[in-house]
Amino acid sequence: MTLEDAQQLDEADPLAFARERFQLPESLIYLDGNSLGALPAATQSRVDRLIAGEWRVDLISSWTKHDWIDAPLRIASKLAPIVGAKPNELAIADSTSVCLFKLLSAAVRARPGRRVILAQQGNFPTDTYVAQGLAEMLRLELRLVPADHIGNAIDEQTATVTLSHVDYRSGARADMRAVNDAARAAGALVVWDLSHSAGAIELRLDEAGCDLAVGCGYKYLNGGPGSPAFMFVAERLQDELRPPLQGWFGHSEPFAFEESYRPTSGISRFLTGTPSIIALAALEAGIDTFEGVAMADVEAKSRALLALFIEQVERRCGGEVSLFGPRDLEARGSHVCFAHPDGYAVIQALIARGVVGDFRAPDLMRFGFTPLYTRFEEACRAGDILADILANREWDQPRFRERKKVT
Ligand SMILES: Cc1ncc(COP(=O)(O)O)c(C=O)c1O
Incomplete structure (x- = not known):
């Protein structure tokens, strides 16, 4: 999956219109709507x-x-x-x-x-x-x-x-x-x-x-x-x-x-x-924000986003991270965890690069895909940035190990 392929998926996305119902900072790839949903434009x-x-x-x-x-x-x-x-x-x-x-x-x-x-x-x-x-x-x-x-x-x-x-x-x-x-x-x-x-x-x-x-x-x-x-x-x-x-x-x-x-x-x-x-x-x-949205479309997009992200991470990050939970996407919700021994530091390094996921002890990096506003392009770029951070050991810095009150 190239970035261009992902952009094409966004163009064909029947839920693309819903992104405008939210105010999301364009500088962030927000993959934490499973913890705190984004701000709706009308709120x-x-x-x-x-x-x-x-x-x-x-x-x-x-x-x-x-x-x-x-x-x-x-x-x-x-x-x-x-x-x-x-x-x-x-x-x-x-x-x-x-x-x-x-x-x-x-x-x-x-x-x-x-x-x-x-x-x-x-x-x-x-x-x-x-x-x-x-x-x-x-x-x-x-x-x-x-x-x-x-x-x-x-x-x-x-x-x-x-x-x-x-x-x-x-x-x-x-x-x-x-x-x-x-x-x-x-x-x-x-x-x-x-x-x-x-x-x-x-x-x-x-x-x-x-x-x-x-x-x-x-x-x-x-x-x-x-x-x-x-x-x-x-x-x-x-x-x-x-x-x-x-x-x-x-x-x-x-x-x-x-x-x-x-x-x-x-x-x-x-x-x-x-x-x-x-x-x-x-x-x-x-x-x-769900007005006029068919939940079947939401579920289909959730699955497609997960498929893209999992494929991207596994292909780009090799054996450095391992998928936690079912591989069968029909047996999943809309988030995915990858295990990494230094998962907390990796998540902090990702956040520093504008990709927001969260960490669940003991070693899980968690990424949520909100079908109403997450773009395929973002899922693709997030996988690339994660691969980059791992390849360069960018996470291996004391500032990324400091545990915050909310992880
Ligand atoms: C499955 C589940 N239940 C409950 C909660 C939180 O409950 P409360 O809103 O009472 O803090 C969470 C929070 O993440 C959760 O993941």
Whole structure:
């Protein structure tokens, strides 16, 4: 693959138009949208409008005048075509960790007498910590098994299963249908973490028989740093489940100010407290970058970008780096890790050359490909720059070994 070949792929790209929906510094090749999505072009004016045109002018009456009160569900409904769910199965709230706690505990509570939470070994640590805390609190057993053994490990003792759809390191994509079917047959519920899938690949949550899911708003959904997360609760489960983090936003009549909690019906009962309206405005601008975009095109481009980058890196870098995770692109999400013993220093050297990836301990250099804005030309150039840095040992400098707080 030459640079000219890659440029031709960009010219034929049906998603090329979407790049203009973002403000990206032209001096950077940004391959970290799986950690923090790029700034959508509309975000700043959207947030400015909310502050200057709504909050400043209408103050408290904005909750009804500008419909702030329904924002978490209204904006969530725009996610429906992105994740393959019904609009009334989604809510925006809290952080991914908190949403996971809410859904995991609601699921466990709905299966009394079952003692086991089955969770993915090596999942993103926050998922494991949340499950550990819940198991300790409720005196349940937390059983950790590798993602590809989860389906077989589900039994009649399993209350709830939790795993990532796409693994944050290996990029491996779990078989959603198979895990859901195994859980359903055993009477257990599944909570998926979609942080590395939503907005990057095609999802069909309803068709795959999903029960529950959570995911980040700040990665491929471009909601901005610390953006609220999203929850999916299948319609058939909404009135059966009761999240234990009870707050007035999940009450039947919040403004009746009753002494006792009466959960409302539907997805609203999974809300807890007052949402951050400014953060929601930014997230809405992020989700709107998918307007008119077919998720099948997103997935196809993700695969083509990965194919190009992997081929380029393996051809140019020889045996210096090794691909981590599945080679089969259909079994992957939209990022790829290469292992290198000095991966941290290599990533710092790449960043110094304008190629932004990140590092995941112990030795993984991670590169995310965001189909809405990553160009084929960038994937090609990034592979060349990596090869150059390795060939010249450019990474082998004390300044690149200094560990930062965020890697
Ligand atoms: C799979 C996964 N889940 C959750 C999180 C983060 O959760 P939170 O938004 O609560 O910090 C991440 C962050 O990278 C992640 O990769």
